[in-house]
Amino acid sequence: MRHLRVLCAVADTGSVRKAARLLGTSQPSVSTQLHRIERALGGRLFTRERTGSQLTPLGHTVLARARTIIADMAELVSAARQEADDAEQMTLRIGSVGSRAVASWLRRVHTRLPDTRTSIRIDISANALLHLVAAEQLDIALVHESEGFPLRLPADAEHRVLIAREPQFVALALSHPAAGSPVVRLEDLAADAWMVDPTADHEYAALRRVLSEAGLNPRVVQVRDNATAAELVASGEAVRPCQPTSRPGPGTVIRPVHGNPFSVRLLLVWRPRALSAPAFDGLYADLRAAYLDLAATNPSYLAWLLSNDSSLPRLLAH
Template sequence: MRCADVYAPVVELDVRHLRVLCAIADTGSLRKAALQLGMTQPSLTTQLHRIERAIGGTLFTREQTGSRPTALGHSVLSRARPVITEMAALVAAARQEARDTTGPGRQRRLRIGSVGSRAVAAWLRRVHERLPDTDTTIHVDVSASALLRMVAADQLDVAFVYECEGFPLRVPPDAEHRVLMAREPQFVALAAGHPAAARPVVHLSDLAEDTWMVDPTADHEYAAMRRVFSEAGLNPRVVQVRDNATAAELVASGEAVRPCQPTSLPGPGTVVRPVHGDPLAVRLLFTWRPRVLSQPALDALYGELRAAYLDLAKVNPAYLAWLARHEPVLLERVQAF
């Protein structure tokens, strides 16, 4: 270690520093970012240099067209944005909590948590229609474990989560749950020009030479995928990509394939196909804290979630065909709606 390193001041990064980085990336210019943040450009430049020294690398390159994130910058930004979002949500929730606690005529409140799903928006719409006088909020997180911890900590009243097959979730001891789908198959998204895209059902062996993608923040997704490949005697390359927009571009360009929900719609230049034998699967759970909501209220929330989920199945021919083979009773419910 160099002597200078011993005495170098350590800059502790906080949310303000993260906001600086995001402002520079969003505006593409130190000048514009300084205006947005109410700072002078020299002050912002000094701040950026301190942040880069603390991290140990260059985060932006200065070009004639503005400032652009380096590879390290993109990596830091991908982690900074969720922190800022969570902090904003924390402050908003705390302020709402204060209003609810001290304000006159407290309104009924329902705090819903969910993993990412196309069913969430329709579920919320149904809940709003059923409970128009209830202040309903939604917290979406890719981590089912994080949502369950929030249920246990009285930060959420109910949560919609999934559990990777072979990797049970640690449901809090005082929480209860109901199964929405005992085994939901995971389909695969691949480029429309992929040789396997022309087949109605693909085999894992068809994709053995492809690079697969997983979200590193999704509970056990990587481990579950590796277990399935190992059992099939395959060893494809697996990369971890957190950003959905980047993942979609990689699939469309043919650089990678990735598992997806059977209710997913294909993006531009991609197709979604079932996988033969359904080797990748999850269990869908509706969880809640006991004694918070009445049984009729829980039944209604679960019923609206199921209806929202089945509405998606109705418009997905591949998933409807799968349900006809594997869940005929559930399919009857789909057709009844």
């Protein structure tokens, strides 16, 4: 590589003297290396003229290959160094279902682990995230489990409950007759179409079960696009279960449902081989703090917590 760089330097500067200055070495050293290259290749690469060193036809051919080899070697060295740096730097691969608490959780993780590189994978499917944990493509994942539809956790994974029973609220149009009530009843929504995301694990089945137990058989529409779903709710075309920490969109309100018929369990699942117990405890504490801070900013959910959960209000007070 040193000889090839000498060749390029002479070609770029047009003289052995200038090439030596560019390379930070002596002129005799550059001349010696250039002669070695020419002897090895069996031909002259430059003609020495009064105006400087000019490439021969062989020199042009060799120079083109030399530049490619030097560029490839520089890329190889850079990639190797990056890989070595990555191997030395701790990495944390996080997965999560959609939650407004994720951004605050990540900020806390970055503060706690400033030298750890983190990545985040968001997926509406808890099962998809658990498959990634099982395949060792994620180290830790926040997932939700619809009531009555237990998740199948990876055999070598551990889990801890974040929220044992998170109620699901309902989003409805501001113009809906029940929108003025602080708490809505399922019978208030008997004439409405309900909307679910078909890619969310068990959401459709869990909704159907609750409505059937309430003696209701409404039309259920399946919409994947959140923007379209928000417009349909705002227009009064449908109502929709949602997380209690959700923000109402334009023209909509979010209300608790009497009796909390819809609920999910929030779990933090991790691989013990990837995370030590103290490391997991810190991540869990960061997520819980992020979630509780978010809950405290939502008046409807905060009111529900104060009325229905015996432990979370004490945590919120701290």
